[in-house]
Amino acid sequence: MNAIAPTLLAGLLLNTSATWAATFTVDTGSDASLSACMDAVADDCSLRGAITAANATPDSDRIEFDIPDTDASYQASTAHWRIDVSSALPLIEQSLEIDGYTQPGSVENTLTPELGGSNAVLKIELQNVSALSIDGLSSGNNFNALIVLRGLAIHHFANQIAYFSSAPNRVEGCFLGTDISGTLAANAGNHSQNGVRLLGNGNFVIGGTSAAARNLISGLYNGIVSYQTLSNVRIEGNLIGSDISGTATIGNRSNGISFGNAQNLRIGGSDSGAGNQFVGNALGAIYLSGSGSSVFPGTRVLGNLFGTDISHSIDLGNGRNPGSPSQPQPTITLFAGNACDLQIGGDLPGEANHFAYSGAAALMVGACRNVSALRNTFAANRGLAIDLSNSSSGDGANANDPNDADEGGNRLQNTPVVVGVGAIDTNTVDVEVLVDSAPANASYPIRVDFYRGENFQAAEWLQTLSIPVAQAQLPQTVTLPLSAFDDQLLLMTATDANGNTSEFGAFGIGDVFADGFED
Numbered sequence: 323m324n325a326i327a328p329t330l331l332a333g334l335l336l337n338t339s340a341t342w343a344a345t346f347t348v349d350t351g352s353d354a355s356l357s358a359c360m361d362a363v364a365d366d367c368s369l370r371g372a373i374t375a376a377n378a379t380p381d382s383d384r385i386e387f388d389i390p391d392t393d394a395s396y397q398a399s400t401a402h403w404r405i406d407v408s409s410a411l412p413l414i415e416q417s418l419e420i421d422g423y424t425q426p427g428s429v430e431n432t433l434t435p436e437l438g439g440s441n442a443v444l445k446i447e448l449q450n451v452s453a454l455s456i457d458g459l460s461s462g463n464n465f466n467a468l469i470v471l472r473g474l475a476i477h478h479f480a481n482q483i484a485y486f487s488s489a490p491n492r493v494e495g496c497f498l499g500t501d502i503s504g505t506l507a508a509n510a511g512n513h514s515q516n517g518v519r520l521l522g523n524g525n526f527v528i529g530g531t532s533a534a535a536r537n538l539i540s541g542l543y544n545g546i547v548s549y550q551t552l553s554n555v556r557i558e559g560n561l562i563g564s565d566i567s568g569t570a571t572i573g574n575r576s577n578g579i580s581f582g583n584a585q586n587l588r589i590g591g592s593d594s595g596a597g598n599q600f601v602g603n604a605l606g607a608i609y610l611s612g613s614g615s616s617v618f619p620g621t622r623v624l625g626n627l628f629g630t631d632i633s634h635s636i637d638l639g640n641g642r643n644p645g646s647p648s649q650p651q652p653t654i655t656l657f658a659g660n661a662c663d664l665q666i667g668g669d670l671p672g673e674a675n676h677f678a679y680s681g682a683a684a685l686m687v688g689a690c691r692n693v694s695a696l697r698n699t700f701a702a703n704r705g706l707a708i709d710l711s712n713s714s715s716g717d718g719a720n721a722n723d724p725n726d727a728d729e730g731g732n733r734l735q736n737t738p739v740v741v742g743v744g745a746i747d748t749n750t751v752d753v754e755v756l757v758d759s760a761p762a763n764a765s766y767p768i769r770v771d772f773y774r775g776e777n778f779q780a781a782e783w784l785q786t787l788s789i790p791v792a793q794a795q796l797p798q799t800v801t802l803p804l805s806a807f808d809d810q811l812l813l814m815t816a817t818d819a820n821g822n823t824s825e826f827g828a829f830g831i832g833d834v835f836a837d838g839f840e841d
């Protein structure tokens with residue numbers, strides 16, 4: 323056995339004790355800097371003071387809440403505590419978790435996205451009462467500090483939460499931009515206030531796949547915003563632009579998410595609980611605009627619900643632009659000069675998004691390439707499901723051009739065209755389809771995805787056909803279920819091997835079956 327030298331042992335013990343986390347329990351809603359934070363002493367620990375105390379050591383600390391209802395911050399009518407912030411709170415300089423769910427009476431959300439909404443009950447509200455455009459809770463100069471913020475209602479700040487960091491900071495179970503109940507906008511005026519602003523290369527997670535992590539990010543200008551390159555950010559399970567029920571809007575006045583360049587950004591996901599709900603965002607749910615040769619490499623938008631509630635029946639919309647209703651906007655706008663390299667929907671279970679009630683196009687691909695849109699479903703959108711264009715705004719349906727040499731969003735990939743109908747069986751029909759893209763103008767194999775149309779939109783994905791380069795520009799026969807024509811309209815996209823998905827092509831079956839297949 324090796325003996326440990328006493329001096330070394332003492333050093334180990336010191337090091338160990340230095341990493342023990344302290345817990346500071348906020349016991350007053352005062353905005354004064356009360357930082358003694360002794361558990362046995364009342365009224366000696368404010369949020370401002372607790373952050374100051376936590377910053378004083380490099381420990382990974384925790385701030386909890388236990389404010390009595392005799393405190394001046396107590397709001398009897400709503401049984402919660404309101405902290406009026408009259409000047410900027412200290413920046414968070416060391417690893418810290420602030421957990422509003424520790425205040426007695428608060429309850430974490432238990433509703434999954436499939437059930438819709440949130441039943442979280444928050445008890446701690448932070449509101450900016452200064453005349454200044456200050457941030458709410460913000461990281462500081464120590465980019466390695468890991469910050470977790472949970473269970474707080476925050477409003478009236480410039481950015482309710484601002485992360486400038488290299489650490490995987492999280493925001494979980496917060497209400498940003500609404501009142502404590504999550505049913506009303508906190509901001510009556512037209513302030514340019516954002517929910518979360520992100521900067522730096524931290525692998526931030528806003529929300530998460532657990533129900534308790536779901537945030538409500540509504541009634542703001544932008545819900546989540548960044549102007550610089552992000553890496554590996556995940557935005558999961560949030561309600562963005564809705565109220566707490568998920569069945570009504572407290573819209574954001576600009577976008578739900580507005581980002582510049584981002585790599586491996588994940589909005590939603592195929593995991594249970596990962597999908598976000600975006601509704602009521604005036605200028606659209608997601609606006610991604612960047613520059614460079616590859617703008618959003620590895621980025622995926624998966625499993626989200628846009629413009630409606632879980633029943634898919636309520637018109638909640640995105641991109642309606644109520645301030646200028648003659649200029650409605652897409653639900654998702656992508657604008658960049660080169661390759662976007664982005665996947666919206668996909669082949670794996672849970673990857674498809676549902677787009678409904680968009681003010682304009684559901685998905686607008688402006689100028690950039692390699693944006694695949696696979697297996698998503700669409701209903702009641704006022705513009706095209708997919709609109710490719712060569713500028714920052716949509717231009718409606720593009721005609722196919724011979725050989726597909728035109729360029730623009732997703733290379734203005736030509737849509738599939740039905741050139742013939744073959745054998746009709748009891749349950750199936752053979753359809754001949756052609757994609758007129760010369761191998762010089764698209765990457766093969768090209769896949770064609772077939773959807774059952776309903777009210778002229780792609781309601782249900784049916785199947786995929788792959789066209790190898792040897793069969794380029796030649797008719798291909800595919801056997802489809804007759805149910806593809808339940809609403810008499812077959813819808814199709816073509817996607818080349820680089821992920822350039824076309825607009826939707828349509829084939830009306832009414833003429834073909836005019837002899838009695840209709841009921």
Ligand SMILES: [Ca+2]
Pocket residue numbers: 347349359360361362363364365366367
């Ligand atoms: Ca105390």
Ligand SMILES: [Ca+2]
Pocket residue numbers: 709710711716717718719720825
């Ligand atoms: Ca177009």
Ligand SMILES: [Ca+2]
Pocket residue numbers: 721722723726727728733734735736
């Ligand atoms: Ca074309």
Ligand SMILES: [Ca+2]
Pocket residue numbers: 726727728729733734735736763
């Ligand atoms: Ca083209």
